[in-house]
Amino acid sequence: MEPVTYAVDLDAREQHLVAVRMTVPGDATGDGGRLVVATWTPGSYVVRDYVHHLQRVVARDADGDPLPLVQTDVSAWELPPVVGPVTIDLEWYAHDLGVRTNHVDDRHALLVGAATFPAFEPARHRPHHVTIPGVDDVVALLPGAGSGPYVADDHAHLVDAAFEVGPHRTATVDVRGVEHRVVWAGHGAGLDVDRLAADLGRLAEAAVDLFDGDLPTPRYTVIAVEGQGGGLEHRDGCVVSFPPHADGDPARRRRLLGLLSHEHLHLWNVRRLIPAALVDPPLDRPVLTPSLWVAEGWTSYYDRVLPARAGVWGVADLLVGLDALRDAVDRTPGADLQSLRDASRTAWTKHYRRDENTPNAGTDYYGHGALVAFELDLRLRAADPEGPGLDGVLRDLWVRHGRDPDARRVGFTEDDVLAALARVGDDDLARRCDELVDRPIRPDVAPLLGAVGLTLQEDGPADVPELGLVVGPAETGVAVRTALRGGAAWRAGVSGGDRLLALDGETLGADDLPAYLRARGSGATVTATLARGARLIERRIVLDPPRPRLRLAVDPAAGDAAALAFTRWCGLPHPLPDVPAPTA
Numbered sequence: 001m002e003p004v005t006y007a008v009d010l011d012a013r014e015q016h017l018v019a020v021r022m023t024v025p026g027d028a029t030g031d032g033g034r035l036v037v038a039t040w041t042p043g044s045y046v047v048r049d050y051v052h053h054l055q056r057v058v059a060r061d062a063d064g065d066p067l068p069l070v071q072t073d074v075s076a077w078e079l080p081p082v083v084g085p086v087t088i089d090l091e092w093y094a095h096d097l098g099v100r101t102n103h104v105d106d107r108h109a110l111l112v113g114a115a116t117f118p119a120f121e122p123a124r125h126r127p128h129h130v131t132i133p134g135v136d137d138v139v140a141l142l143p144g145a146g147s148g149p150y151v152a153d154d155h156a157h158l159v160d161a162a163f164e165v166g167p168h169r170t171a172t173v174d175v176r177g178v179e180h181r182v183v184w185a186g187h188g189a190g191l192d193v194d195r196l197a198a199d200l201g202r203l204a205e206a207a208v209d210l211f212d213g214d215l216p217t218p219r220y221t222v223i224a225v226e227g228q229g230g231g232l233e234h235r236d237g238c239v240v241s242f243p244p245h246a247d248g249d250p251a252r253r254r255r256l257l258g259l260l261s262h263e264h265l266h267l268w269n270v271r272r273l274i275p276a277a278l279v280d281p282p283l284d285r286p287v288l289t290p291s292l293w294v295a296e297g298w299t300s301y302y303d304r305v306l307p308a309r310a311g312v313w314g315v316a317d318l319l320v321g322l323d324a325l326r327d328a329v330d331r332t333p334g335a336d337l338q339s340l341r342d343a344s345r346t347a348w349t350k351h352y353r354r355d356e357n358t359p360n361a362g363t364d365y366y367g368h369g370a371l372v373a374f375e376l377d378l379r380l381r382a383a384d385p386e387g388p389g390l391d392g393v394l395r396d397l398w399v400r401h402g403r404d405p406d407a408r409r410v411g412f413t414e415d416d417v418l419a420a421l422a423r424v425g426d427d428d429l430a431r432r433c434d435e436l437v438d439r440p441i442r443p444d445v446a447p448l449l450g451a452v453g454l455t456l457q458e459d460g461p462a463d464v465p466e467l468g469l470v471v472g473p474a475e476t477g478v479a480v481r482t483a484l485r486g487g488a489a490w491r492a493g494v495s496g497g498d499r500l501l502a503l504d505g506e507t508l509g510a511d512d513l514p515a516y517l518r519a520r521g522s523g524a525t526v527t528a529t530l531a532r533g534a535r536l537i538e539r540r541i542v543l544d545p546p547r548p549r550l551r552l553a554v555d556p557a558a559g560d561a562a563a564l565a566f567t568r569w570c571g572l573p574h575p576l577p578d579v580p581a582p583t584a
Contacts, residue, residue, distance in 0.1 A: 001025075001027070001028075001126040001127070002025035002027065002028075002126070003025070003126060003127040003128055003129045003151075004022065004023065004024055004025070004028075004120060004123050004126060004127075004128045004129070004155070005022070005023045005128075005129045005130075005131070005149070006020055006021070006022050006023075006116075006117050006128070006129070006130045006131070007020070007021045007023075007130075007131050007132075007133060008020055008111070008116075008130065008131070008132045008133075008163075009021070009133070010104065010109055010132070010134075010135065010165065011134075013104045013105060013106060013109060014105065014106045016093055016094050016095035016103075016104050016105060017055075017091060017092070017093060017094070017104070018091070018092040018094050018102065018104055018109070018111065018116065019089070019090070019091050019092075020089070020090045020091075020092065020116060020117070021087055021088070021089050021090075022087065022088040022089075022090065022117070022118065022120075023085055023086070023087050023088075024085060024086045024087075024088070024120045024123055025085055025123070026062070026082075026083070026084040026085045028120065028122050028123040028126070029079070029081070029082040029083075029084070029085065029086050029122075030081055030082070030083065031081055031122065032078065032079050032080045032081040032082065033078075033079055033120055033121050033122040033123075034072070034076050034077065034078055034079070034120075034121045035057075035059075035069065035076065035077045035078075035079055035088065035118055035119070035120055035121075036075060036076045036118055036119050036120075036121060036283070036284050037050055037051045037054060037075040037076070037118045037284075038050055038075070038114040038115070038118070038119075038159060038283035038284065039051070039074075039075055039283065039284050039285065040114070040283060040286070041100055041112060041113070041114035041115070041159065041232070041283075042114070042159065042160055042278070042281070042283075043232050043233050043234070043266070043270065044100050044232060044352070045286070045289060045292070045347040045348055045351070045352070046347070046348055046351070046352035046353065047286060047348065048100065048101070048115075049074070049075070050075070050101075050114060050115040051074060051075040053092050053093045053094065053096075053102070053115070054090060054091070054092060055091045055092065055093055056089070056090065056091040057069060057077065057088065057089070057090050058088070058089045059079060059086055059087070059088045059089075060086070060087050060088075060089075061082055061083075061084060061085075061086060062084040062085050062086075067079065067080065067082060067086065068080060073284065075284055076284060079120070088118075088120075090118070092115075092116065094109070094111075094115075097110070097225065097226075097227060097241075098227065098230065098241065099112075099225070099227070099230050099231055099232040099239040099240060099241050100112060100115075100232050101115055102115045102116060103225075107166055107167070108164065108165060108166030108167070108168075108185055108225075109163070109164070109165040109166060110162065110163070110164055110165075110185070110223070110225055110239070111162065111163040111164075111165070112162050112232075112239070113158050113159040113160060113161045113162060114159045114283060117130070117155075117158050117159070119155045119159075119283075123155075124154060124155040124156070125154050125155070126154065127151060127152065127153060127154065128151075128152040128154065128155055128157070128158040129148070129149035129150065129151055129152070130142070130144075130148055130149060130150045130152070130158070130163070131147055131148035131149050131150075132147050132148055132163070132165060133147050134147065135147055135165055137165060137166055137167060137168070138150075138163060138164070138165050139163070139164045139165075139168060139170075139181075139183045139185075139221065139223060140161065140162070140163045140164075140221075141160075141161040141162050141163075141221055141223070141234050141235070141236050141237040142157070142158070142161045142236075143218075150163070156280060157235065159283065160234050160235045160271075161234055161235070161236075162223055162234060162237075162239050164183060164185045164223045164225070166185060167185075168183050168184060168185040169183070169184045169189075169191075169193045170182065170183050170184075170193065171193040171194045171196070171197035172197060173197045173198055173200060173201035174201070175201050175204040175205060175208070175215060175220075176205075176208060176214065176215060178215045178217065178218065178219060178220060179219050179220070180197065180200050180201055180204055180219075180220045180221075180222075181197070181219070181220070181221045181222065181237075182196050182197040182200055182222045182224065183221060183222065183223050183224060184196075184224050185223065185224065185225050185226075186224065186225055186226030186244050187226055187244060188244045188245075190244045190245045190248065191224075191244055191245070191246075191247060192247055195247065196247060196256075196260075199257060199260070199310075199312050200222065200260055200264070202310040202311060202312055203257065203260055203261045203264055203306060203307060203310045203312065204220070204264055205310065206261075206306045206307075206309040206310040206571070207261070207264055207265055207267070207268070207306060209309070210265075210302070210306065210309075210391055210394065210395075211268050211394065211395060211398050212395055213398075213403070215267070216267055216268065216272050216403075217235070217236045217267055218236070219236060219237075220236060220237055220264070220267070221236065221237035221238075222237060222238055222240060222260065222263075223237065223238070223239045223240070224239075224240050224241070224242065225239065225240075225241050226241065226242075226243070226244060227241025227242060227243075228241065228242075228243065229241060229242050229243075229255065229259070230259075231259050231260075231262065231263045232263075233263045233266035233267075233270060233271060234271075235271050236267075238263035238264070238266070240259055240260065240263060242256050242259070254307075254313065254317050254320070254321070257307050257312050257313065258303045258304060258307060258321060259303070261302070261303040261306045261307050261310075262299055262300065262303035265299050265302055265303060265306065266299060268394075268398060268402060269294075269295060269298065269299050269394070270295045270296075270299070272402045272403075272408055273394075273397055273398055273401055273402030273408075273412065274401075274402070274408055274411040274412070275289060275291045275292075275294070275295050275411055275412060275413075276291075276410065276411035276412060276413050277289050277290070277291070277411070278295075278411065279408070279409060279410065279411040280409075286348040288345055289344055289345070289347060290341055290344050290345050290414060291344060291412075291413070291414050291417070292343075292344035292347055292365045292369070293340040293341065293343070293344050293365045293368070293369035293372065293437055294369070294414075294417055296365055296366050296369060297340070297365050297366060297367075297368065297369015297370050297372060297373060298369060298370070298373045298390075298394070300325070300366045300367065300369065300370035300373075301325075301369075301370035301371075301373035301374055301377070301390075302373075304318060304321035304322055304325075304370075305318070305569070305570055307321075308570040308571055308572050309570060309571030309572075310571075311571070311572075314572070315554070315570075315572055315575050318570055318572070319454075319551070319552040319553070322374065322552055323551050323552050324367075325367045325370050325371050325374070326371060326445070326552070328364070328367045329363070329364075329367055329368050329371050329442055329443070330442070331359070331470075331484070332359045332363055332364065332368075333359060333360050333484055333485035333486060333487075334358070334359055334360050334361045334362040334363050334485070335363040335368060335440060335442055336440050336442075337360075337361065337362065337363075337440055338361070338362035338363050338440055339363075339437060339438055339439055339440050340363065340365055340368055340369055340372065340436065340437040340438075341414075341437045341438055342362075343362055343363050343364065343365045343368070344365050346362065347365065350362055351364065351365065355496070356480075356481060356482050356483075356495070356496025356497050357482070357496060358482075359470070359482050359484065359485075360482065360484065360485035360490075363440070368442075368443075371442075371443045371445070372433070372436045372437065372443050373390060374443065374445055375436070375443040375444065375445050375448065376390055376393075376421065376425075376429065376432075376433055377389045377390035377569070378445055378448035378449065378451055378452065379425065379429055379432070379448060380392070380393075380424065380425050380429065381451045381452060381565055381568075381569060382448055382450075382451035383425065383426075383429075385451070385561060385564070385565045385568075386568070387424075388424070389568075389569065392424040393417075393420045393421055393424045393425075396420040396423060396424060397412060397416065397417065397420050400412075400416070400420075401416060414437075417433070418430040418433060418434055421433050449552070449555070450555060450558075450562060451562070451565060452562065452565050452566045452569045452570075453554065453555050453558035453562035453563055453565065453566040453574050453576075454552055454553065454554060454555055454558075454566070455552075455553055455554075455555040455556075455557075456550045456551070456552060456553070457550065457551060457553045458548055458549065458550060458551075459549040459550060459551040460549065462546040462547060462548040462549065463518055463546055464514045464517050464518050464546050465488075465517045465518070465520065465521060465522045465523075465524070465543035465544060465545065465546055466487065466488060466543065466544035466545065466546065466547050467487070467488055467489055467513065467517060467541065467543065467544075468483065468484045468486075468487020468488040468489045468490055468491075468544065469481075469482070469483055469484065469487070469489050469494065469500075470482040470484065470496075471500070471510050471513070472510065473509070473510055474499050476499070476501065477499040477500050477501040477502075477507070477531065478499065478500040478508065478509065478510045478513070479499060479500075480494060480495070480496055480497065480498040480499065480500055480530075481496060482496045483495055483496055483498075487544065488541050488542060488543055488544045489528070489539075489541055491541075491542075492528070492539045492540060492541040492542070493539050494528065494530065494539055494541070495532065497532070498530040498531065498532050499530060499531040499532075500528055500529075500530055501529045501530060501531055501536075502528075502529040503516060503526045503527070503528055503529075504526055504527050505527070505529070517543060520543060521543070522543055522544070522545045522546060523542065523543060523545075524542075524543050525540055525541065525542050525543075526540070526541050526543065527539070527540055527541075528540075528541055554574070554575055554576055555576075556576065558574060558576060562574070563576070
């Protein structure tokens with residue numbers, strides 16, 4: 001079959017414009033069909049309405065005569081039957097720098113497949129080729145070089161790709177015969193690209209060991225652009241954003257390596273070990289996805305464990321990363337109201353559309369799902385200290401539902417996950433998992449931590465009364481991001497979106513609150529002066545008792561067996577000096 005082709009014109013890049021000429025071969029146009037612009041991109045479950053950025057769409061026949069395009073939906077047009085090939089000219093406005101959208105300026109162009117290349121439905125399953133004439137500094141998540149053509153197997157493959165055009169720095173590393181590239185397209189020379197590529201290689205080795213097999217891609221590319229953080233996985237790579245000097249700050253570097261680990265792990269989980277609902281999904285409407293707690297939640301658990309196994313994180317990094325999950329779920333009142341399964345189903349309307357009430361209304365299938373994975377892993381390792389833990393469940397799912405291309409076309413269901421848990425563990429473990437995702441209950445890792453030589457301990461004295469607010473800086477006063485449901489401020493009528501100007505007539509900054517509340521004491525009543533829009537209001541708040549802050553720590557009573565289990569779990573030696581280093 002002749003391919004559908006797209007020629008990309010960046011001549012008006014300084015005006016943030018991208019022109020795309022799409023050509024549909026004549027053997028696909030005889031019966032007409034729908035031209036569809038995607039409304040969402042795989043890996044990001046929210047309607048983005050890319051058609052908002054479409055400024056012009058015109059269809060012509062082989063003689064150059066206009067053809068009628070009848071809009072039949074918000075992002076779809078009907079093309080009548082035509083004899084011969086059809087060209088469709090589109091113009092996009094592209095000035096939204098992120099990992100899921102297009103951005104074009106005088107310096108570079110980031111083009112995301114779903115936001116750039118519409119589908120002609122009768123030709124979706126034939127090859128799709130992209131050329132970008134007049135440029136040679138292109139990086140693509142598709143086979144090809146120079147100005148192209150870049151070759152996609154079908155439209156779904158093209159949508160699951162991205163292009164970066166412009167100056168960049170590249171470093172590569174070989175991982176079991178597969179080239180891994182890190183391409184930095186941001187400003188400045190502050191990023192050590194060679195170091196980041198070496199770290200990516202170590203993370204990739206740990207991921208391959210997890211799945212006990214070969215890498216499922218011929219080449220892996222990280223397109224890194226400047227931003228505040230975030231990533232989107234693709235079939236053979238990812239697009240990530242982070243500040244130019246992120247690898248120079250220990251905390252930012254820890255998060256960056258976790259991000260790279262997360263996106264790389266999606267090579268298996270999601271991109272090839274596919275939830276059934278996401279196998280060849282329609283891109284012009286949302287798709288219910290009840291198993292995101294596995295697709296994203298379990299990936300978020302392993303994006304903490306794999307950096308430790310790779311040796312790019314130490315024990316402290318691992319514990320901080322896992323503590324962040326536990327603390328986030330503990331501080332989310334909505335976890336008592338919404339199940340993980342429901343959080344997955346409502347991703348389209350809630351997770352990516354957060355507001356000041358989000359923590360009160362529901363839970364997060366990333367962090368909460370990761371904490372479920374942690375509990376399941378600990379239960380497996382407690383029952384069988386020499387067993388593979390949750391690794392064995394992922395491998396079982398991969399062999400049955402991901403490794404074989406025929407299995408990928410079917411995908412996996414939640415029942416398949418529960419069956420794998422029963423095979424690696426037992427029926428009780430599968431029932432516990434079903435309970436954890438079906439009901440609004442929190443995972444309980446505390447009694448299981450000893451299996452890997454860990455414990456929970458208080459993180460300093462609990463002496464700061466609870467105000468029940470999530471706060472941040474503001475130009476004046478303190479921004480109230482959320483009044484936590486059931487908390488002291490919530491009961492008093494404080495609302496997310498307010499600005500806290502003073503307590504008892506004393507102006508305070510966010511950093512001043514702990515000392516002030518400590519001085520007042522539990523049970524004290526404070527008068528909060530708040531700005532709510534154009535109004536000034538006062539609310540009397542009765543402070544709640546201090547809440548103990550617990551953190552994960554190495555168990556000082558851990559013995560040899562626990563130390564060995566710790567190393568089997570995270571790949572690092574148990575750090576207590578009085579525990580012999582394991583030999584296995």
